[in-house]
Amino acid sequence: MISVKNLQKKYKGVDALRGIDVEINRGDVVCVIGPSGSGKSTFLRCLNLLEVPSGGSIFFEGAELTGKKVDLDKHRQKMGMVFQQFNLFPHMTVMQNLTCAPMMLKKVPREQAEKKAMELLGRVGLSDRAGAYPAQLSGGQKQRVAIVRSLCMEPDVMLFDEPTSALDPEMVGEVLDVMKKLAAEGMTMVVVTHEMGFAREVANRVLFIDEGKIIEQGTPEQIFENPQSERLKSFLAKVL
Amino acid sequence: MTAWLDKLNETFIQSGYLKMIPEGLLNTIIITAGALLIGVVIGTLIAVTKYLSEGVRVLRPIRAICNIYVTVIRGIPVVVQLLIFYFVIFASSDNGVFVATITFGINSGAYMAEIIRSGLNAVDAGQMEAGRSLGMSRLQTMRKIILPQAIRYIIPAVGNEFIALLKETSVAGYVAVMDLTRAGNLIRNNTFDAVNPLLVVALIYLVIVVALAKLMKFIERRLATGDKR
Numbered sequence: 392m393i394s395v396k397n398l399q400k401k402y403k404g405v406d407a408l409r410g411i412d413v414e415i416n417r418g419d420v421v422c423v424i425g426p427s428g429s430g431k432s433t434f435l436r437c438l439n440l441l442e443v444p445s446g447g448s449i450f451f452e453g454a455e456l457t458g459k460k461v462d463l464d465k466h467r468q469k470m471g472m473v474f475q476q477f478n479l480f481p482h483m484t485v486m487q488n489l490t491c492a493p494m495m496l497k498k499v500p501r502e503q504a505e506k507k508a509m510e511l512l513g514r515v516g517l518s519d520r521a522g523a524y525p526a527q528l529s530g531g532q533k534q535r536v537a538i539v540r541s542l543c544m545e546p547d548v549m550l551f552d553e554p555t556s557a558l559d560p561e562m563v564g565e566v567l568d569v570m571k572k573l574a575a576e577g578m579t580m581v582v583v584t585h586e587m588g589f590a591r592e593v594a595n596r597v598l599f600i601d602e603g604k605i606i607e608q609g610t611p612e613q614i615f616e617n618p619q620s621e622r623l624k625s626f627l628a629k630v631l
Numbered sequence: 632m633t634a635w636l637d638k639l640n641e642t643f644i645q646s647g648y649l650k651m652i653p654e655g656l657l658n659t660i661i662i663t664a665g666a667l668l669i670g671v672v673i674g675t676l677i678a679v680t681k682y683l684s685e686g687v688r689v690l691r692p693i694r695a696i697c698n699i700y701v702t703v704i705r706g707i708p709v710v711v712q713l714l715i716f717y718f719v720i721f722a723s724s725d726n727g728v729f730v731a732t733i734t735f736g737i738n739s740g741a742y743m744a745e746i747i748r749s750g751l752n753a754v755d756a757g758q759m760e761a762g763r764s765l766g767m768s769r770l771q772t773m774r775k776i777i778l779p780q781a782i783r784y785i786i787p788a789v790g791n792e793f794i795a796l797l798k799e800t801s802v803a804g805y806v807a808v809m810d811l812t813r814a815g816n817l818i819r820n821n822t823f824d825a826v827n828p829l830l831v832v833a834l835i836y837l838v839i840v841v842a843l844a845k846l847m848k849f850i851e852r853r854l855a856t857g858d859k860r
């Protein structure tokens with residue numbers, strides 16, 4: 392569904408990505424792990440062109456996102472993204488956060504958009520918070536709303552950038568549970584995470600990135616039980 | 632006391648000059664309000680253009696034009712701008728109020744642009760990213776997500792600009808516009824009473840400014856209570 396070829400990204404003076412090749416297929420749950428500053432966020436943000444790559448190409452559902460005449464906004468509707476800092480719209484209620492994009496971009500009638508939003512809110516246990524403003528929610532609730540906001544656009548793939556890193560420990564579980572459910576329903580997901588337990592349990596593939604390159608990839612068993620490279624071994628020794 | 636009242640009577644009533652005060656005040660209000668409107672429109676256009684064009688190479692010339700406008704306008708005294716507009720650019724027009732309104736509007740636009748730009752920049756960068764990641768265009772995100780949040784930061788500063796503008800228009804008399812200040816000055820000149828005409832003019836400015844400041848405080852408080860964040 393997404394195919395990444397020799398992806399490179401340079402910031403001023405920093406080689407954040409140095410040639411990444413990866414295929415993400417429908418139904419994949421790919422977890423991306425690696426030390427801080429290794430380029431995980433940059434990789435994820437390049438997938439929907441939130442960062443413009445300096446080199447290489449990205450294909451999504453047959454279209455080259457890095458090509459010249461591509462309608463990025465159209466493709467982004469199909470790629471949900473969940474941020475570490477939630478990035479909910481603070482001036483809107485939860486319901487408005489959820490219906491804003493579908494109504495504006497897909498011309499879904501309000502009634503229908505709200506019905507869909509309520510249904511999804513119910514599935515993450517937040518039916519009673521539809522009228523609340525983001526500031527009135529806990530971190531875990533905010534992140535669940537953010538996930539639902541993406542889901543309301545009916546994306547084909549969901550990108551997560553450390554979705555639980557900004558949360559108090561007691562709220563991590565409720566967000567991971569939602570993500571596990573999503574994975575079980577067959578959603579294609581790319582998840583940058585420090586939650587090794589989640590990666591081990593939910594991922595069908597794990598990418599280990601260091602210094603802007605994929606150093607090792609494989610099934611969770613291969614990565615966690617039988618790491619090959621020294622760098623992955625020492626990384627796992629630190630985080631496990 | 633009675634001597635003073637007699638003097639007032641002489642300066643304003645018997646001379647027939649009293650009506651110049653409301654006439655002047657009206658012109659001051661027209662120029663200020665018109666300039667504010669023009670300033671907000673120009674300022675918003677420039678600020679939004681600069682915000683949206685950031686990092687977009689093909690839009691660099693447009694950014695440069697915006698920057699030149701802001702630099703030039705802010706670098707020249709407003710009186711000089713007024714003279715240039717009246718005697719050079721609009722030399723064919725003798726409608727001083729019109730020329731003054733345009734001049735102060737264009738002048739204010741440069742300051743408004745900076746005010747609005749810093750309001751836009753005060754909104755977290757994650758908001759634009761969230762909008763874009765949902766598939767909204769830059770412009771759609773600007774309209775629905777960024778501007779509504781930036782308004783809170785912008786309104787108080789625009790209020791201050793409004794008050795500054797009101798006082799600044801007092802130099803409109805340079806180009807034969809009879810604004811409030813010039814009305815007072817004309818009465819002073821024709822009656823040889825310097826104290827009272829200027830006192831009245833000063834008081835009117837003061838009352839309007841204090842009232843506007845109060846209004847701004849009220850609006851700011853309303854914005855704060857509406858803030859559910």
Ligand SMILES: Nc1ncnc2c1ncn2[C@@H]1O[C@H](COP(=O)(O)OP(=O)(O)O)[C@@H](O)[C@H]1O
Nearest residue numbers: 402403405407426427428429430431432433434
């Ligand atoms: N906007 C940016 N400007 C300059 N350098 C950046 C920017 N974003 C990230 N970097 C640099 O790129 C490298 C990779 O960053 P990032 O992808 O955020 O790593 P990770 O998510 O794995 O912690 C780091 O060295 C970081 O400092």
Ligand SMILES: [Mg+2]
Nearest residue numbers: 431432433553
């Ligand atoms: Mg990161």
